[in-house]
Amino acid sequence: MKTRLPLNTLLGTALLSLGLGACSNLTPPVASSAPPATAKTAASPAATTDPDYEAPAVARPVRKPLVAPAPIKFEDAITRAGDQLFEDTLAELGKGKRAVVIDPLIDANTGAQTVSTVKMGQQLEALLKKRHTNLSIKPLTRQTLAEQPLLLIGTLTPVNVERAIDTPPDAFRVWLTVIDLRTKRVVAKQIDRATVASVNPEPLPYFRDSPSWHKDKTVMGYINSCQVNTQIGDPxxxxxLSRLPAAAVLNEALIAYNDGKVLDANRLYKEAAGLADSGDLRVLNGLYLTNWQLGRRDAAQDAFGKLVASGLEAKRLPMKLLFKPGTVNFNDVGDLPTQYQLWLATMAREAGKTPACMKVVGHTSRTGSASTNERLSLRRAEAVVKLLENRDAKLRARLSVGGAGSREALIGLGTDDQRDALDRRVEFRVVDCI
Structure with a gap:
């Protein structure tokens, strides 16, 4: 028997990968939120008696395509997008009372929470309370998730409207999406843009301090659900969704860490480890950071070893080995030199356990000329390779170097401070041995 399935035009996750995700400015395809047509319909007697019965085509409402408007001040863009999102949600589900839970909003290039993503969530919460009282805000906890509320997710990402390579961003793109946890489907989406000067992309303390960060499976699932990979009506x-209970615990842990409650955060990260994906970077970075700050060096090294193993399995591990401006010398602020020694020793040990080859790629921020950045990034990669080879001579035959300059900047502001720290990273990429 033939089954009619709706055609969903899906854009691949390549749009969200390094570089392309920051420059993507495509208009997502239009989709209806009507439930998919099925081969049989209970409303027709024929459907229950004729095995070859096919339901007639159902007329679907025409939706306007989502088009990002011209950038405006951040606060105004969030209000504009939020109002439309909540109106669309109520139009889709009716005016009945529903609870809304916010899974903390993130930067889609890095997966990190920033000063402005936090502000975005706070502003949307205030907007709900003031103008959309049929929707009541509730905290992200395992108990509230069990009540199957509406789930609000969103991203804030630096983009270049002209999609030019190695060019500073000229806007921040806002994606907002509402998911109904009763049906596990998207019920509303909205896109907007904010001006660069009105956004603060500085990461929160936890993300600032984490030694490694990239878009693991859980973060990619969040981004794919939020952006162009889903349309209204899609699951x-x-x-x-399966990792939401872990997200609830991790949210508590992150709040505790940012408030300086390291012991509480450590306990919560341990609890989350049993709920999250085994390679969840929020857990592994959290366990490393809290154990290090509590003076538990062996536990910290064990957590970092799992973090490295997870990255090598994913064939990509960015590490925030920060250098002094214009040099190949590491930043010597606080205890970073001591931490870097642990990172490199663990990296050499874990790399020595696998026969895989690795390419060490240096990156720079968008300060200075492209040619200068190219040379500097290569020199930094060479310096790191030398340090690894000093720890394990057998790695010499399996390590190569590359310099990306600022071409693959994740933030791209060229501020050379904590706001664009991830632009000055060193990445370890698993490659084929030659």
Whole structure:
């Protein structure tokens, strides 16, 4: 028997990968939120008696395509997008009372929470309370998730409207999405843009301090559910939804860490480890940071070893080995030199356990000329390779170097401070041995 399935035009996750994700400015395809047509319909007697019965085509409402408007001040862009999102949600579900839970909003290039993503969530919460009282805000906890509320997710990402390579961003793109946890489907989406000067992309303390960060499976599930990979009516990413209980615990842990409650954060990260994906970077970075700050060096090294192993399995591990401006010398602020020694020793040990080859790629921020950045990034990669080879001579035959300059900047502001620290990273990429 033939089954009619709706055609969903999906854009691949390549749009969200390093570089392309920051420059993507495509208009997502239009989709209806009407439930998919099925081969049989209970409303027709023929459907229950004729095995070859096919339901007639159902007229679907025409939706306007989502088009990002011209950038405006951040606060105004969030209000504009939020108002439309909540109106669309109520139009889709009716005016009945529903609870809304916010899974903390993130930067889609890095997966990190920033000063402005936090502000975005706070502003949307205030907007709900003031103008959309049929929707009541509730905290992200395992108990509230069990009540199957509406889930609000969103991203804030630096983009270049002209999609030019190695060019500073000229806007921040806002994506907002509402998922109904009763049906596990997307019920509303909205896109907007904010001016660069009105956004503060500085990461929160936890993300600032984490030694490694990239878009693991859980973060990619969040982004895929939020952005162009889903249309209204589509199911949200199942891997992402399955990890929501872990997200609730990790949210508590992050709040505790940012408030300086390191012991409480450590306990919560341990609890989350049993709920999250085994390679969840929020857990592994959290366990490393809290154990290090509590003076538990062996536990910290064990957590970092798992972090490295997870990165090598994913064939990509960015590390925030920060250098002094214009040099190949590491930043010597605080205890960073001591931490870097642990990172490199663990990296050499874990790399020595696998026969895989690795390419060490240096990156720079968008300060200075492209040619200068190219040379500097290569020199930094060479310096790191030398340090690894000093720890394990057998790695010499399996390590190569590359310099990306600022071409693959994740933030791209060229501020050379904590706001664009991830632009000055060193990445370890698993490659084929030659």
């Amino acid at each position: 949200a990413d199942p891997d992402y």
